Amino acid sequence: MENSLLLTYLILLPLIGAFALLFINKEKASAIRYTGLFFSAITFIISLFVYFGFDHSSSDFQFIHKFEWIQGLNVYYFVGVDGLSILLVLLTTFLTPLTLISSWSSIEHKIKEFTFFMLLLETGMIGVFVSLDLFLFYIFWEAMLIPMYFIIGIWGGKERIYAAIKFFLYTMFGSLLMLVAIVWLAVYASGSLGYFTTDITQLYKVAPTIARDIQLWMFLAFGLSFAIKVPLFPLHTWLPDAHVQAPTAGSVILAGVLLKMGTYGLLRFNLPLFPDASLYFAPYFSILAVIGIIYGALVAMVQTDMKKLVAYSSVSHLGFVVLGIFAMTQESVQGAVIQMINHGLSTGALFLLVGVIYERTHTREIADYGGIAKLVPFFAFSLMFASLSSIGLPGLNGFVGEFLILLGSFKSGVLNSWWFTVFAASGVIFAAVYLLWMYQRVVFGEVKNPSLNGLKDMNAREIFVMIPIFIFIVWIGIYPSTFLKVSEKTSAKIIHQVFNPEQTAEKLINNR
């Protein structure tokens, strides 16, 4: 049974929760925490309904809810999910309650504001993934910046103010150019469709007919905004600052979900809307992706701060996703989609674990640790598990995504060179080096730092947060088809839209 209001509930529930919080006395910390958790948990449960009601055999948008929002401009409130967005929606609703639980003891001041902003952020993120109208998409895309900005700025580390402003300005710069491109596209559409529209299912038909020269510019305007978010080398400089300064919950959401918005945007908008330009730019973006893979890994290797190391590993891992997208084969695109989820799980887990240990010792310097395996066995095991998942050990989730991407890029006709695969594959080796080396320095050996004695292991709450993540890590690693089949039809459709724009347009018109 398909209930068209489900997605709207998903968007509204966290928002209602956020405003419900305003009526709770700010002294009642646990009431606030439970309210936040309650609303995000309900949101997760509803997203499961969406997932189980989703029809894998169709590449069309499902759970569509549409009504006219701004009449004069033909702007619709138009939401729906397909095989690409449903996984990301689930990732969002899955991670948000976990991050709220994880910050149970680490956030001690202004708890009400914190929970308020986390819930607002969840609304924004879900909105980004389900919007099928560019105007609506843009509203969520930008509005989401506000809560993230506060989360970094209020609860962040020492350099939080600098990091928050840098994060805000970088993202804003990219997205405002996208705004101009959106308007241009809508005006262009009014020329050929006869009415002004920002509905992407309509724009899928007309946008590919734009002359190639203009497509290139449009692609860049959209692409810049997404590339900053991903972040693609050399636009990544905001990321280490924001990730390191953000509180644990902020880093998890940033790495887990926010970065995916960039790659999601490339798949949802850039490829289908500007196919000619996508083919033209594919090698260039792939080169940047490969540089990002290697650069991120090399920089991660020399970090002395664990959180920074994980942050740079994101640059490297997201490089794989971008490579997968621009290789434009069935395998690579599906690999990219699954790798987005993988990265959300494994990097999310790593950030959570760094947060766990930081809460106890107040240091993230690798040199301050050593030999904690005996002191905190649960932690040591969890860190091992998350690291191996991030490295891409066969049997765990990271392997599936990276393997599919490498396979797809190897036989990609668009890239037409196996050098991409060769260089990208080196990133897998580097990942093993920097993560295992960090692991060795932190966990093995003798306890050199006397202040580490008496370190407490993970408590039940912290273990409870990790377990669901680990379940999915193993699940995707052993039986990925559960998730691959969800994105299969949608990936095929996106590739089809790139290679056969005219045919797709015709098909879409006939389907109407």
Added chain:
Amino acid sequence: MYNNIQEFYNTLPLVIVAAGILIATTIEMYSKKSENILSWFSILIFLASGFYSLFTLDARSVVLQNMLATGGYVNIFYFIFTFSAAIICFLSIDYIKKYDAYFGEYYILMQTSVLGMMLMAGAKDLFMIFLGLEVMSVSFYVLAGINRKRLTATESALKYFLLGAFATGFIVYGIALIYGTAQSTSFEVITTKFSELSGNLLFLTGVLLFLIGFSFKIAAFPFHMWVPDVYQGAPSTVAGLFSTAGKAAAFSAIIVSLFVLFTSGAMRIITPYLSVISVLSMFFGSIVAIAQTNIKRMLAYSSISHAGYLIIGLAASNTEGIAGIIFYLAAYSFMNLGAFGIVSIIEGKEEANLELNSYRGLGTRQPLLAALLSLFMFSLAGIPPFAGFFGKYYIFIAAIEAKLTWLAILGVLSSVISVYFYLRLVVLMYFYDSSEQIEIERSNTGLLAVFISAILVVLLGVLPGSLLNLIISYL
């Protein structure tokens, strides 16, 4: 004067305000408690006039010997003026008490200035524009210096008067040239003769001079010099009125007088002028605002930069542009009123607490005020889902439809710059702890005014269609 009673009804918004002026003057003469009576009386007058005009949008006619248009978008302007003025009156009640600077003419002048604005928005004749402009400006000159005990207020009034008079000179000169070539000051006559006039160099010079004069009034670069000093010196409530209703009035005058040119070839001469001052205003305003330490000066430069965005709509010279300007003016008025409102609430005696540093840590001490001020800052910065974003969006649509994509791109670049200084206030309020406590007097009416503005800013952002459809259908 009136041909029938309906025409009289159509002009009721103006009549209400005009009658209000007379009654208020009488009250002020005979009552000892005029301070309390007049504030609420003016609010009543403004709201009556505003809501009457909002509910009679259909009453479109041209009255008073082709001098004044009524109904349609003119009434939307009336609503913006009167509603802004009402909000300013709410704010003034406690502000004046705080400064202990009540002068009988304060509320009366506010009403005369609004009457002037209304005459400008409805004008069908250059003389009417001039009449309205002078009624408004003279009231403004006095209002700027109303707190005559303060030296800065006097300075501000004098500066405003001298530069304003200078600008009026340009406008009169422009009108003279237009009259000389068209043998009429009526827009209708000018429109019919337009094809022969559009080639006439004297006529175009007149139009350009007219525009330059108004560039002063809307605070566009390079005619902005008075703005920071006047905003800083004038009482915060009055500065709020200048930057919202005053600016909206000047734009309404430009719109009514330029509307006829849009379909003709004359725009090819005016568009470059408008584009250039638009780009310069946007960038100058945003960049210089970064260097300000006084919040009123910062808002003054922000107002210059917003004038730039509004001029994009004029340069686009299509109906989307006009609709965009009107929407933007409404959005801008409410967000700026909110910002000035909070400034006036936080401001202490003797111009204390006006430095940006006074806002340090406000998020902890005054959570409500800080949250509302952040909302206004995000809206001014053009971040969705607030009204300011939608205003910009619509202006950009107009620009791109008019093939002025480059102007839209420069517009967004300047937006990015402006985000920096708007956010800096948010940073100060939330990300720092306050070292010193500042005293803030409670003001219930002031808070109410700010609250109304905030609700309007959110509503116009989330449901922009409600106002936009009105504007489009009555354009």
